[in-house]
């Protein structure tokens with residue numbers, strides 16, 4: 162690969178973005194950012210109260226993540242649900258290559274993981290709305306889709322291998 166991309170670990174709530182993202186950043190030796198930290202407090206309060214975000218809620222948050230991405234032209238990992246194509250278009254800019262790792266999986270598996278998780282603001286009831294909004298990677302979007310039934314370690318190894326071989330640079334697999 163000629164240039165190290167910024168990897169955006171995407172997927173519905175509870176798909177494992179933070180778990181996989183921190184491990185992948187360690188493995189690649191690049192900076193890491195947690196996408197939830199870019200939410201304005203009003204967004205977190207809205208989700209915690211059981212209401213899904215809408216596009217208007219998400220644009221300022223996505224712009225803040227896009228700014229972080231483009232402050233890291235030498236490569237980085239950031240988590241962001243990036244559920245819709247239009248959101249990913251906003252995160253992609255010409256100056257820094259952006260590569261999406263979509264953590265995809267069976268809703269019941271992810272629901273059970275959210276139910277077992279403690280200390281997180283996102284209520285399990287919002288998972289259906291996350292799937293309703295989700296638009297998987299299109300064929301022309303650089304990135305890779307992996308099944309979250311695999312262990313975080315296996316997912317990180319698969320992603321790191323694909324990045325090293327330059328796979329998915331032209332479009333999603």
Ligand SMILES: Nc1ncnc2c1ncn2[C@@H]1O[C@H](COP(=O)(O)OP(=O)(O)OP(=O)(O)O)[C@@H](O)[C@H]1O
Pocket residue numbers: 172173174175176177178179180181197240274275277278281283309310311312313316
């Ligand atoms: N591949 C995996 N196998 C088993 N458990 C996993 C896997 N990935 C994540 N988990 C567990 O599932 C739960 C959700 O993971 P995590 O918090 O990383 O998801 P997330 O996508 O960052 O969530 P959110 O978007 O709601 O912040 C955690 O308890 C985590 O330990």
Ligand SMILES: O=C(O)[C@H](O)[C@@H](O)[C@H](O)[C@H](O)CO
Pocket residue numbers: 173174175197214219241242243244283291
């Ligand atoms: O786009 C969205 O609806 C939000 O980003 C959510 O996905 C949460 O931030 C997150 O994933 C926490 O659970």
